[in-house]
Amino acid sequence: MALTGKPEETPERLAFYEKIDEHAMTPLWAVFSDIITPEPKSGCQPHLWRYDKAREFLLESGGLITAKEAERRVLILENPGMRGSSQITTSLYAGLQLVLPDEVAPAHRHSQSALRFVLDGAGAHTSVNGERTNMQFGDFVITPPGAWHDHGNHTDEPMIWLDGLDIPIVGFFDASFAEGYVADEQPINRQTGDSFARYGANMLPVDHKQDKLASPIFNYPYARSREALEAMKAQQEWDPCHGLKMRYVNPVDGGWAMPTIAPFLQLLPKGFKTAAYRSTDATVFVPTEGRGRSTIDGQVFEWGPKDIFVVPSWKWVHHEAEDEAVLFSYSDRVAQQKLGLFKEDRGNS
Numbered sequence: 587m588a589l590t591g592k593p594e595e596t597p598e599r600l601a602f603y604e605k606i607d608e609h610a611m612t613p614l615w616a617v618f619s620d621i622i623t624p625e626p627k628s629g630c631q632p633h634l635w636r637y638d639k640a641r642e643f644l645l646e647s648g649g650l651i652t653a654k655e656a657e658r659r660v661l662i663l664e665n666p667g668m669r670g671s672s673q674i675t676t677s678l679y680a681g682l683q684l685v686l687p688d689e690v691a692p693a694h695r696h697s698q699s700a701l702r703f704v705l706d707g708a709g710a711h712t713s714v715n716g717e718r719t720n721m722q723f724g725d726f727v728i729t730p731p732g733a734w735h736d737h738g739n740h741t742d743e744p745m746i747w748l749d750g751l752d753i754p755i756v757g758f759f760d761a762s763f764a765e766g767y768v769a770d771e772q773p774i775n776r777q778t779g780d781s782f783a784r785y786g787a788n789m790l791p792v793d794h795k796q797d798k799l800a801s802p803i804f805n806y807p808y809a810r811s812r813e814a815l816e817a818m819k820a821q822q823e824w825d826p827c828h829g830l831k832m833r834y835v836n837p838v839d840g841g842w843a844m845p846t847i848a849p850f851l852q853l854l855p856k857g858f859k860t861a862a863y864r865s866t867d868a869t870v871f872v873p874t875e876g877r878g879r880s881t882i883d884g885q886v887f888e889w890g891p892k893d894i895f896v897v898p899s900w901k902w903v904h905h906e907a908e909d910e911a912v913l914f915s916y917s918d919r920v921a922q923q924k925l926g927l928f929k930e931d932r933g934n935s
């Protein structure tokens with residue numbers, strides 16, 4: 587049944603509202619239907635950013651400012667329905683970061699969690715908690731909340747990756763702390779590859795205790811994730827709504843890899859058309875391979891590798907893969923699940 591509508595605004599009522607307004611009070615019945623909606627109501631719009639255009643602007647920004655002066659040389663992808671607030675969805679942030687050869691993006695730390703998804707270049711590095719990782723196309727890299735991190739590029743190519751952060755979530759809770767490190771780069775005291783060897787081989791150090799919310803793996807190499815999808819493909823078991831969709835996990839407990847951001851990798855076979863699906867976690871997608879189109883709330887978006895598109899909360903989406911396609915995506919599903927808010931609708935499938 588529908589809720590009661592907005593009550594009439596009689597002169598007596600309006601006068602009363604004005605009187606209490608001066609005392610910082612307001613009647614619920616005048617706003618109830620705006621704040622407790624029967625379905626998600628969001629400013630977030632479906633949108634697609636073409637990678638070629640974004641890359642062109644990003645490289646142009648490389649001539650305007652250094653990574654050091656900028657702290658991070660990033661162009662934010664702002665949802666057209668929420669301009670000016672650094673949001674790609676209501677709860678998440680996205681940006682494209684450029685690190686040019688011989689540059690350093692100086693060490694800092696903050697409450698916000700970050701993921702990197704590598705789009706261009708090979709071999710530039712990020713350092714987290716005293717370990718350096720060299721990044722390749724499609725690698726999914728985590729900066730846990732509060733961890734020192736700096737990025738550097740000792741290759742001769744520009745390096746570009748997508749940054750996904752929980753900036754709006756941390757802002758919503760008024761819980762942001764940030765500080766710079768005393769030097770541009772943090773000291774390195776672990777061998778490159780150490781954390782992946784310890785935690786990424788279906789084993790754990792015998793006495794490992796989980797003391798952090800984020801995964802102890804901080805680089806999930808594309809080569810490994812892609813290889814897994816390739817092997818599973820042979821089984822020909824497709825989820826009607828998702829094709830073959832996997833989530834990146836924390837190997838310690840099988841939970842999500844990050845405390846606030848849920849990352850996924852999925853494969854759609856050539857010609858596959860997913861059934862309509864909607865969920866409360868607005869999702870940012872980045873195809874890594876293949877071409878296709880996604881219909882979001884009735885709007886069609888054609889995509890190819892490295893384009894970035896966003897599906898708002900509770901909007902119907904279906905994907906069609908022209909060639910075999912692989913898509914990385916991230917949403918706030920992990921946070922919603924912890925708060926008991928996540929809901930999905932698989933339509934007729």
Ligand code: GTQ
Pocket residue numbers: 658660680681683696700735749751
């Ligand atoms: O690389 O640490 O896109 O702190 C926004 C804020 C990237 C980063 C962003 C950040 C970073």
